[in-house]
Amino acid sequence: MTDEAPRKRLGRGLAALIGEIDPPADERVSPPPAPSADGRIAIDRIVPNQRNPRRHFAEDEIEDLAQSIRAHGLVQPVVVRRSSANPDGFELIAGERRWRASKRAGLIEVPYLLRDVDDRTALELAIIENVQRADLNPIEEAAGYQALIDEHEYSQNELAGVIGKSRSHVANTLRLLRLPDEVQRMLSDGDLSAGHARTLITADKPEALARRIVEEGLTVRQAEAIAQGAGDQPSSGERRQRREPDEAIAELESRLTGTxxxxxxxxxxxxxxxxxxxxxxxxxxxxxxxxxxxx
Structure with missing residues (x-):
């Protein structure tokens, strides 16, 4: 099998491998049909995929899904493959959030789809499913793209075609990995948006500007102006106009913190x-x- 074969198969046949992917809420017309499960499996026989690009699972999302599962059961199966380390076990390919929530909900068994895929395809599927669901923060997404490029020799054009994104989106996302660790952490935690982070890539002091963006609530345009050397030193008139509302906001923040x-x-x-x-x-x-x- 050539290197091109699995890429084309994944690009056209992802739904056939792991079931239909839910579209974003604002694009959803009617609930998609759940893929038919291959059966049910004891939840304790499943282990998470250590290569899953998604590393952060919000506690409130897991709890909300767990409550839904308690009330209605798990509608969409998890996708697994046989574990190479344990002949009686299975490794997740897709659906770790559903698996975590099902465990919290107290389920003993879950519906599953079994797929016979190698390490490469399992990694590709995990990345693609998370990207299409928009489950990854920008740093997780960038790290996933980089793993496919480093380990499977994808070009940016090929990767863009497989995941259904533009080449510029792939390139801009990968550039986020050039940011200092502190800025990447702020981006992963949601303190910075991807738009803010892109303005920091060429900034002289990205950590300092990142902290200023968060502390002052700067817009992307304001951050761009500062990164380019404009707007870094406000006029005395601007400082006077800014001081009063800033003091009022600081006082309100203090009161809310205390309450x-x-x-x-x-x-x-x-x-x-x-x-x-x-x-x-x-x-x-x-x-x-x-x-x-x-x-």
């Missing part, structure tokens, strides 16, 4: 803005939810 017991950041924009709360563990999140829903 909620969580670090609070307010990021105003031209139209509306964002209020961000940071919690350290599940206990802090539970306390916040209790206050919100029982108030």
């Amino acid at each position: 909620l017991g969580l670090k609070t950041r307010i990021a105003p924009g031209k139209k509306g803005g964002e209020v961000r709360l940071k919690y350290r563990d599940q206990n802090e999140l539970d306390q916040l939810l209790s206050r919100l829903f029982n108030s």
Whole structure:
């Protein structure tokens, strides 16, 4: 089999291998039919795929899905292959979030699709499914692309064709791996958007600018201006105009932090803005939810 064969097969036949991929919510017209399962399997016989590009699983998403599974069961099967390390076990190819939520929901068995694929194809499928579901943060997506390029000699054009993205999207995403570790962490944690991060690639001091973006709630355009050397030193008039609202926001942030017991950041924009709360563990999140829903 040539190197081109699996790429073409994945590009055209992904749904046949792992079942239909749910489209984004804003593109969904009607619920897609669930693929037919090959049967049911004991959940403890399944182990996660150590090469899964997705590393971050939000606790609230897992809990929401677990509640749905308790009420309605697991509708879409997980996709597995036989484990090379354990003849009685199976390794996940796709559906780790569903598997985690099913375990939390207390399921003993789950529906599954069994696929006979090698390591290369398993990695490709894991990356493609996550990309098509938009489950990856930008750094996970970039790392997944880089793994396919490094390990399977994809060109950027070939990779773009397989995953259904433009070549410029692939190239811009890969450039994020050039950012310092601290900035990559902020991007993975959701403190920075991919648009913000792209402005930092050519900045002289990307870590400092990243912190400023978060602290001041800068827009992408403002960050671009600073990265290019414009707008870095506001005029005295601008500083005077900015001081009053900044002080008011800081006071409000302090009051909310004291009331909620969580670090609070307010990021105003031209139209509306964002209020961000940071919690350290599940206990802090539970306390916040209790206050919100029982108030």
